[in-house]
Amino acid sequence: MKLILNFAILVFFLFVVSCKEAPKDLETENSQELLAASYAIPQKWIENRVAIAKENLNVTEAGKIVWKSMEAHGGLDTWYANGYVSFRFDYQPLDGSTRRNTYQVIDTWNNKAKHTAYADTTSSFGWDGKEAWVKAKDSTTFQYDTKFWALTPLYLAAYPFVLDGEGVQLELLKQKVYKGKLQDVVKITFDANVGDAPDDYYVLYFDVETHIISAIRYIVSYPEYFPNGGHSPEKIMEVTGQTVTNSILLPNGLKTYMLTENEEMGEYVTKIEISDVAFVPQVPDQFFSKPADAKLASEK
Numbered sequence: 001m002k003l004i005l006n007f008a009i010l011v012f013f014l015f016v017v018s019c020k021e022a023p024k025d026l027e028t029e030n031s032q033e034l035l036a037a038s039y040a041i042p043q044k045w046i047e048n049r050v051a052i053a054k055e056n057l058n059v060t061e062a063g064k065i066v067w068k069s070m071e072a073h074g075g076l077d078t079w080y081a082n083g084y085v086s087f088r089f090d091y092q093p094l095d096g097s098t099r100r101n102t103y104q105v106i107d108t109w110n111n112k113a114k115h116t117a118y119a120d121t122t123s124s125f126g127w128d129g130k131e132a133w134v135k136a137k138d139s140t141t142f143q144y145d146t147k148f149w150a151l152t153p154l155y156l157a158a159y160p161f162v163l164d165g166e167g168v169q170l171e172l173l174k175q176k177v178y179k180g181k182l183q184d185v186v187k188i189t190f191d192a193n194v195g196d197a198p199d200d201y202y203v204l205y206f207d208v209e210t211h212i213i214s215a216i217r218y219i220v221s222y223p224e225y226f227p228n229g230g231h232s233p234e235k236i237m238e239v240t241g242q243t244v245t246n247s248i249l250l251p252n253g254l255k256t257y258m259l260t261e262n263e264e265m266g267e268y269v270t271k272i273e274i275s276d277v278a279f280v281p282q283v284p285d286q287f288f289s290k291p292a293d294a295k296l297a298s299e300k
Contacts, residue, residue: 041080041109050077053164062170062186065206069160072211074248079161080108082246082279088118089153090273098143103276105283106154108161112288113150117141125297126288127151132297133290147297156237157250157274159204159213167191173203176263178215179238182208212249214239217259234259235269245277252277 053076057063070076084105091100102115114126123136125146132147155162163170173185183205190200203217217236240253256270290296 043081046077046080049080049164057164057170060170060172062172065172065184065186065211066160066163066170066204068211069204069206069213070164072249073160073213074244076161076164078247082248083281084108084279084283085154085158085277086280087153087157087250087277088273088275089157090118090275091153092271092273094269094271100144100149102153104153105280105287106151107288108154108158111151111154113154114288115146115150124291124294125150126290128288128290131290133294134297135291135294145297156216156254156272159202159216163188175208176205178205181214183214184208184211212242213251216254217263236265237272238265243277246279248279250274250277 053070054067057067070079085108086103086105088103089100093099101118103118104113104115106113110129112127112129115124117123117136120137120141123141125132125134125136125142127133127147127150132150134142134146136142167190169189169191171187171189173187176183176185186204186206188202188204201219204213205215205217206212207214215236215238217234219234235256236259237254237256239251240255241251242249243252252274254270254272254274255268256272257268258266260266
């Protein structure tokens, strides 16, 4: 814990210049001056993005459910205004396969990420928006696909906020009783040009009374894992606990089960712990960029 707190304090206090890439709709608004200054994302940009998301989501019944959930989890405007999100994500398969335990900082505006190994802060990997990179002592440090994993924790931990962009398709499914409570059910699919695994899908359960996410069903279709097509068996993650940080409600625990044919929980397969959640208003210049002594993930 001391190690993580020290790292977070370093990121928060040591630098005064943000590496925030100006959003595209700011490029004609003195973007060079903005890039040269110490600044948070302008409130106007946040207001515009939130307004567009609200308008687009409220066109359909499924979208209205997602928007209500965003509000219940703290609000999309607060999510973006808080800054970079950071947390420790400890993914523990119960079959003894590779554990993935990193502290990460994520640019929620541009989907960039930097992970630092929890057990060895000299080892890291990241995604700069275009390329995935790795800095490690040897090939045994990260024994998994770091490109795929760079943003995966965000998409497991930050629902519903990650559903505000383009290329996301929402489908309203039949309501379902989950653990004794009625749930609104929305299926998430992606356009062909979205991400490394556009054939993935997620099915989200929203408590009809609180609009808080209760569980997430999903498959993995990442081509590197399934070069001949297809996908993993469907699984379901239950939210086992939640914590409010800077007015944003995020899970602090997830338990993954195989999904049975009748869409019930089967074998318990993975434990996920999410801790040290914080929002960081600034990070060092080039924080998400490939370090000089790092390799591209494809070269490791």
